[in-house]
Amino acid sequence: MAFPSLRIKPDGDRPAPAGRGTVAARGAMGDSEFSLRRKEVQEGLPPLLKRLWRYGLVLSGDSDTAHELVQATCLRALEKCDQFQPGTQISRWAYTILRSIWMNELRSRRVRTGNGFVDPEIALIADGIGEMDTNLLARQVLKEVERLPEGQREAVFLVYGEGLSYREAADMLGIPQGTVMSRLAAARAKLADLKDHGDHLLPAE
Amino acid sequence: MAPADHSDLSDETLVAFIDEALSPTERRRTADALSRNAEARARLERLRRGGRPFGEAFDALLQAAPEHRLHAMFADLMAKRGETATVGFGGNVAPMRRRARSGGSSAWQMAAAAAVVALAFAGGLQTAGYFGTARQIAEQKPGWREAASRYVALFSKETLEGMPRDQQARQANLQRAAQVLGLPLSDERIANPALDFQGTQILQLDGKPLAQISYLFDGRTPVALCIIRTANAPQTAQIEERHGLNIVHWVKGGYGFMVIGDIPGPELERISRTFRAQFS
Structure with a gap:
């Protein structure tokens, strides 16, 4: 299946911060250091693809966009591998890239289709693992999460789904820790209301 | 002489309380203050009701990821850049270890957890x-x-x-x-x-x-x-x-x-x- 072509600007359109551009950094760090970073990025990305896709899906609510986001993220990461700090978590770095591509490049042009990330189709495209019906409860939870505003949904995902601490989530989102906590509180309040008003299929917790 | 008045029982603190993200001292202090504050207890209860087995649900989403297509895309990307993918399909990463944050255990959480494993x-x-x-x-x-x-x-x-x-x-x-x-x-x-x-x-x-x-x-x-x-x-x-x-x-x-x-x-x-x- 073909995916819409990416509209990622080439490196040249996007000046890197001083001293951190590919050429400058490469020159400064030397070829062996550069190769080391490139290798870490090249080897670090494949194990992350599924998780990146999931993050893209949580953000965009659409599986094609999620795929596109992963592709754009990998491309950007490979191009900017000199900016990766060896020894740090490549997952956080890649998440940050994906998020910035979403915020700056894809979100604005994406009209939400309303299919959402728990459409049965999602289950069926999963490389043949189309057995989501054993997973109704999980799907129901995802449906509820999807109804949350983006900020709350993302906080719920990062903290409860990815296991980040409030601090780590805050750093990734570039917001104060207290804001992460209030988004979680708001999300919980909204989900409680869903439960209270019978607008759900979940048994009581 | 009402320490409850001085305790932070904001929704944020209560969420941290539920998520077990408070230090032992903060936790004790919050529990103490809660015992004297019915209004805050009601809010706590509401926030708890907003808990779900989020981790299990997101895990299910991970299972649904089109793994082969993603790896094919990556290999393609590498090929276009004139590089060979050095890592094959070894990337089925387990979720990061999570703290128990989705609320107390219950039958439906077990069911969701079991469902994920059932996959x-x-x-x-x-x-x-x-x-x-x-x-x-x-x-x-x-x-x-x-x-x-x-x-x-x-x-x-x-x-x-x-x-x-x-x-x-x-x-x-x-x-x-x-x-x-x-x-x-x-x-x-x-x-x-x-x-x-x-x-x-x-x-x-x-x-x-x-x-x-x-x-x-x-x-x-x-x-x-x-x-x-x-x-x-x-x-x-x-x-x-x-x-x-x-x-x-x-x-x-x-x-x-x-x-x-x-x-x-x-x-x-x-x-x-x-x-x-x-x-x-």
């Missing part, structure tokens, strides 16, 4: 044949300890509670594992004074049977003894960590053994010593 089983726990293909495991080739630990990392106490409890079924599963491995597995041999036996599963890794014998440590922490046939030379016990779990592994008499669990290394080492003696 890894072709059959299901109760089927007679019960030869789970653990497809995510089988399609990867990252080494058996990596594959098995990734799988075991998904286990919780609740997962094990879904296993057959009656003696006959347990025996039958154990003996089936013994048969496919060609390794005698008696009750005595798999018993461990530190562990409470929960059941046996047979998984398949690259067409090779892998027995996973599950236990609970301290009544709540899953521990597994995994056994696979191997052509590798004997190897003394070694300790390693994968996916946040401690592992003691060794090779003996044509079998690879691995004891794995989220318990301290020295404790696990003691546990493995018993097994090593029983399988010597």
Whole structure:
């Protein structure tokens, strides 16, 4: 299946911060250091693809966009591998890239289709693992999460789904820790209301 | 003289309280203040009602990721850049270890957790044949300890509670594992004074049977003894960590053994010593 072509600007359109551009950094760090970073990025990305896709899906609510986001993220990461700090978590770095591509490049042009990330189709495209019906409860939870505003949904995902601490989530989102906590509180309040008003299929917790 | 008035019982604090993200002192102080503040207790209750088994739900989403398509895309990307993908399809990453944050355990959380695990089983726990293909495991080739630990990392106490409890079924599963491995597995041999036996599963890794014998440590922490046939030379016990779990592994008499669990290394080492003696 073909995916819409990416509209990622080439490196040249996007000046890197001083001293951190590919050429400058490469020159400064030397070829062996550069190769080391490139290798870490090249080897670090494949194990992350599924998780990146999931993050893209949580953000965009659409599986094609999620795929596109992963592709754009990998491309950007490979191009900017000199900016990766060896020894740090490549997952956080890649998440940050994906998020910035979403915020700056894809979100604005994406009209939400309303299919959402728990459409049965999602289950069926999963490389043949189309057995989501054993997973109704999980799907129901995802449906509820999807109804949350983006900020709350993302906080719920990062903290409860990815296991980040409030601090780590805050750093990734570039917001104060207290804001992460209030988004979680708001999300919980909204989900409680869903439960209270019978607008759900979940048994009581 | 009303400390409650000075305590922070904001929704944010209450969320941190539910998520067990407060320091012991803050937690005590909050619990104290809550005991004197009915309004805050009501808010706490509401925020709790907003809890869901988020982790399990997001795990299910991970299972639904189009893995092959993503890897094909990456390989394509590398090829276009004139590079070769140096890592193959070894990337079925287990979720990061999560703190228990989705609220108290309950039947539906167990169901959701079980459902996620069920994706890894072709059959299901109760089927007679019960030869789970653990497809995510089988399609990867990252080494058996990596594959098995990734799988075991998904286990919780609740997962094990879904296993057959009656003696006959347990025996039958154990003996089936013994048969496919060609390794005698008696009750005595798999018993461990530190562990409470929960059941046996047979998984398949690259067409090779892998027995996973599950236990609970301290009544709540899953521990597994995994056994696979191997052509590798004997190897003394070694300790390693994968996916946040401690592992003691060794090779003996044509079998690879691995004891794995989220318990301290020295404790696990003691546990493995018993097994090593029983399988010597």
